Amino acid sequence: MSVLRSRPVLRWLVPATAAVAVIGGGAAVGTFAAEAEPSLPPRTAAQLLVDLQTSRLEGLSGTVVQRADLGLPPLVGLVPGNDLTTLLTGTHTLRVWYSGPERQRVALLDTLGERDVIRNGRDLWTWESRTNTASHHTLGDAGAAEKPAPEAAPSMPATPQEAADLALRAIDPSTEVSVGRSATVAGRDAYELVLQPRDRESLVHQLRIAIDAEQHVPLRFEVLAKGSDQPAVEVAFTQVDYRRPDADQFTFNPPPGVTVSEESAKRSPAGRPDHSAPTGDPQVRAVGEGWTTVLVARLDGATAGKPADGKPAGAPDADVSKLLGGLTAVSGDWGSGRLLTGKLFSVLVTDDGRVLAGAVTPERLYQAARG
Numbered sequence: 001m002s003v004l005r006s007r008p009v010l011r012w013l014v015p016a017t018a019a020v021a022v023i024g025g026g027a028a029v030g031t032f033a034a035e036a037e038p039s040l041p042p043r044t045a046a047q048l049l050v051d052l053q054t055s056r057l058e059g060l061s062g063t064v065v066q067r068a069d070l071g072l073p074p075l076v077g078l079v080p081g082n083d084l085t086t087l088l089t090g091t092h093t094l095r096v097w098y099s100g101p102e103r104q105r106v107a108l109l110d111t112l113g114e115r116d117v118i119r120n121g122r123d124l125w126t127w128e129s130r131t132n133t134a135s136h137h138t139l140g141d142a143g144a145a146e147k148p149a150p151e152a153a154p155s156m157p158a159t160p161q162e163a164a165d166l167a168l169r170a171i172d173p174s175t176e177v178s179v180g181r182s183a184t185v186a187g188r189d190a191y192e193l194v195l196q197p198r199d200r201e202s203l204v205h206q207l208r209i210a211i212d213a214e215q216h217v218p219l220r221f222e223v224l225a226k227g228s229d230q231p232a233v234e235v236a237f238t239q240v241d242y243r244r245p246d247a248d249q250f251t252f253n254p255p256p257g258v259t260v261s262e263e264s265a266k267r268s269p270a271g272r273p274d275h276s277a278p279t280g281d282p283q284v285r286a287v288g289e290g291w292t293t294v295l296v297a298r299l300d301g302a303t304a305g306k307p308a309d310g311k312p313a314g315a316p317d318a319d320v321s322k323l324l325g326g327l328t329a330v331s332g333d334w335g336s337g338r339l340l341t342g343k344l345f346s347v348l349v350t351d352d353g354r355v356l357a358g359a360v361t362p363e364r365l366y367q368a369a370r371g
Contacts, residue, residue, distance in 0.1 A: 038189040040213055045177045048193045048211055054346050055216035059244025060098040062186065064159050065233040067091045070245040071225075071343035095247045096159055105250055106159075118252050125252040134252070134260045160209070160218035160235050174290035175196050185210045186237040197291035201364045202226075203344050204291060215242060225343035232343045287368040294358040294368040301351075324349060328361070334369035 043051075068129050085291035108115040113129035135267040190210040196205055203226055210220035220236035254260060277370040284297040327338035327349070337350035339362055348356040348365040357363045 009098050016085075017332075030160050038184055038213075040182045040189055041193060043179065043195060045179050048179065048191055049177070051211060051216040052193075052218070057217060057242070058099065058100070058172055058216070060217070060240065060242055061245045061249075062096055062240035064094045064096055065091065065095065065234075065236055065238050068233070069230070069232055069343070070345075071232070072340075094159075096128075097249045099247070099250065103247075103250045116252075118250055120250040120252070123252070127254075128251070128260070129255075132255060132257050132258050133344070134254060136252075136260060160221040160237065171292075172200050180208060183210050183220070186221055186240045188240065189217050191211040199290060201294045201360050202291035203346070203361065205361050210236075223344060227345065287371060288358075288364075292358065292360050292364060294356055294360060296364060296368060299353045299355060299357045300305045332366050334366050339365075 002230060068091075070089065070090070093109050095105075095109065099102075099304045102119065102121050102267050106117045106118045113160075114127070114130070116123040116127045118127075122139045125134060126140055127134040142291075174197060176196045176198055180194040181189050183192055190212055193209045195207040195209075205224040205226045206222075207230070208222040208224070208231075209218050210218050210221075211217070217240075219240065220234070222231040222236075223233040224230070226233045227326070275358075284295060287294045287296055294319045324338050327340050330337060330339045330348070333353060335350050337348055337354075340347040340349075341362060343358060345359050346362050348362070348369060350356070350369060354369065356368055358364065358368075
């Protein structure tokens with residue numbers, strides 16, 4: 001069972017944020033077109049996990065579609081920088097290229113224009129077409145410097161592999177692992193690995209990972225919320241090619257008139273990428289464990305008490321105060337505050353300046369707020 005605690009070794013993506021606090025309008029989306037189930041030799045869940053662990057990939061290019069229906073209230077427009085909230089809802093298309101651990105590229109293509117992140121050796125470029133601006137980061141030895149997370153990068157997992165890597169970290173005795181139905185994704189036969197939380201207080205019903213039967217690469221990643229048979233989040237290849245892309249794909253050619261800024265890359269204390277969890281912040285603590293972990297944080301500058309203007313202590317002005325005013329007012333023996341709920345997560349902002357969030361029911365947040 002040691003493989004259950006291991007991370008897959010494929011590292012072919014520009015990192016993106018895994019856990020997202022989403023505030024925006026969730027457009028209803030459908031699922032990818034279903035195809036007849038292929039006939040594949042039986043494999044156990046443990047064998048599929050080993051497949052993911054031992055897979056080797058020299059090259060890949062393809063098209064990925066992200067879809068999200070998080071069941072959120074229509075609050076877009078009240079959130080500063082709502083380009084980000086647009087990225088986290090609805091449907092988006094990305095092109096991805098991989099040619100070894102030092103050459104990757106992700107391009108987001110949608111109504112916002114094109115946003116590219118290109119890694120070529122020690123050079124990391126980002127570019128946004130709407131503003132025709134770019135930034136250049138020089139990574140440390142062998143890419144040891146922490147890769148920045150520029151605004152141009154998508155904030156959802158960019159591909160099924162990235163989403164699967166993050167999901168597999170959560171496997172422990174709190175998770176039931178099984179084999180689902182075989183499928184055809186992007187014209188490839190695939191097995192399905194199913195992860196299901198055992199704790200009923202989790203809002204996550206299942207995570208489903210479709211794995212290429214030959215290449216052992218995740219082709220589709222789905223998150224199903226409790227009470228629904230349709231994915232709340234879906235990241236899937238619609239086209240994939242396992243040939244190594246041409247080197248030209250990883251060369252950044254600045255468009256005419258582009259403004260390029262030079263950025264310095266950060267380095268963690270050990271000189272390695274800093275992938276610590278949010279709980280590394282002294283103002284953020286975790287309550288509970290596994291699928292029902294609740295993160296508790298303080299709003300910047302928060303102090304106990306509720307100001308006369310009715311805003312939670314330490315709450316930002318303007319748009320955020322309007323946002324908080326649009327949320328449901330709740331109270332109990334833990335205090336009072338505002339509640340945001342979606343299909344996969346709940347967020348509680350208390351009047352004494354705390355923020356509690358998790359893939360859990362509101363009742364679990366109230367329980368954590370009492371501590």
